[in-house]
Amino acid sequence: MPCFIALSPHFPLNFRLFWSRLQAAGIAVLGVADEPWEALGTDLQQALTAYWRVDDMQDLDALTAACQELQARHGKIQWIESHNEYWLETEAELRARLDVAGPRPEQLTMRKRKSGMQEAYRHAGIPVAAGGLVTSWERCQQWRDALGYPLVAKPDIGVGAAQTYKISSDAELEAFWQHKPDQDYFLQAFISGELYSFDGLVDRSGRIIFCGSHHFSHGIMDVVNHQLDLSYYSLREIPPELRHWGEKTLVAFDVRERFFHFEFFLQPNGQWRALEVNLRPPGGWTLDMMNFSADIDLYQVYADLIAHGAVADFAPQRRYHVAFAGRKERVYRLSHEEIMTHYGQFLVHQASIDRVFYPVMGFQGYLLRSPDLDQLQKMIAAIQEVR
Structure with a gap:
């Protein structure tokens, strides 16, 4: 059975679906983290073929030993992933030590460092600040x-x-x-403009399996520094120039068999400028927004890609705009109960948000969808209106 090391599989909560889908696809999912087994929860425990707890996730030697022991017990490790930006360097180091395919430490300079991204953008002719x-x-x-x-x-x-x-x-x-x-x-x-993302999944040859775009109410720096409420929504049609620069970025960074999240600014003069590259699934609830936009399951699509090396006959239509509206610790015009009453037919998900995401996403989030963008924007405004 093919073996997949899942680093820190308990976080974030919604990404647990990756592991259950992989297991159902016939992949042995081997979890490694510093959480006690009892704290993982039944759903994650059932998704893992095996689990190895380490005392310190920063201890690379301990992680290596854990992976080697799991490999000795379950067979050759073929993938090491966390789908989390924080662990990209750790993943790369473990791949090098265990001779596993995927990005290695020497490839991370242009993939993780802003200075490396800048050089790669320029070399590819992609406009950047x-x-x-x-x-x-x-x-x-x-x-x-x-x-x-x-x-x-x-x-x-x-x-x-x-x-x-x-x-x-x-x-x-x-x-x-x-x-x-x-x-x-x-x-x-500093670039003034509107923040957009180009997000998706590519196969082993770098071909796009699915992609989408999102428009953000504010730049993330402003959201954090000025404690603004974040909202953003998916587009049913990707602007052609954004797709052009997004596809060039995929080639420039040689992205294969993984999710991606690229950020761009649309300047007042109509020109696009690249902001940064993230070679992991888009953060927060964005992956779920992409699923709701086309009634698909990208967790399953990824599992199919890993298990079979390709995804055949997958051409979904983005039938909805999906929006995230976050709220922080303010007094809002509408209570949570009123939101549920007024907009329940448009809500596809709502939940309190993990404290680690609070500076960006807020303490309470709502996902809404509609084929009508104007209708969606009015709901966002109402949800975030303060007294």
Whole structure:
């Protein structure tokens, strides 16, 4: 039976469906994490062929030993994945140590570092905001002189908008440099525009199996730094230029047999600029939004891809716009009960949100769908209207 190492299979909650679908497709799913077996829950326990608990997920030697023991007991490991940005480097190191196919550490420079992405974008002719790695105060000043304000400073390796800063003056630049975390930072021109994503799944040859696009109410940096309510919705038709640049990005980063989440800005002048590449499923509830948009099951599609190497005759239609509307700790015009009463026929999911996602998604989320975008936008506005 083919063996698949699932790192940290308990998180996030909705991704547990990956493991149950893989097991049903005839794949031995071998979980490795630091959670006690009893804390996994019955659904995940039943989806795992075996589970190995380690004391520390940061201990690469312990993870390697766990994988080797599981391999000795169950057979050759053919995949190592978590579907989580945080573990990309760990996955790559384990693949190298265990000789498993997939991205290796030397390939992550352009796939995970902002500076590496910048180089890959430029080499492929994909428009991107100018910027570069800053390793000294002098280099900061050089980029300031070259680009002018405003600027954006972000960790060269980072997820979302954590520890990301908009800089609009010399005083702010100096304060950033004096107080920044002790890690490499990437400084680039601030781009104003609307945030879109290009998301999907490709097969082993890099061919798109399914893709979609989402439009965001705000940039993630603004949502986090200004504590805004996030909303975003799927598009039934992907803008042709966005698809063009998305497909070029797939080629530039040699994406194969995996999900992807690419971010782009649409500027006021109508031009697109690449923001960043994430070689994992889109975060939050986005994968579920893609499922609801076309009445499909991408967890199952991925399992079929892993089990059979291809997905045949899969051409679903995006019949709905699907929206996420998040709420934070404010006093809103509509109560939760009123939302359920007024919009229940459009709601496909609602739940409280894991605390780790609160800065972006809020503490309560709602997924709604409708073929009518205007109708959907009015519901989003009503749900997020404060008193």
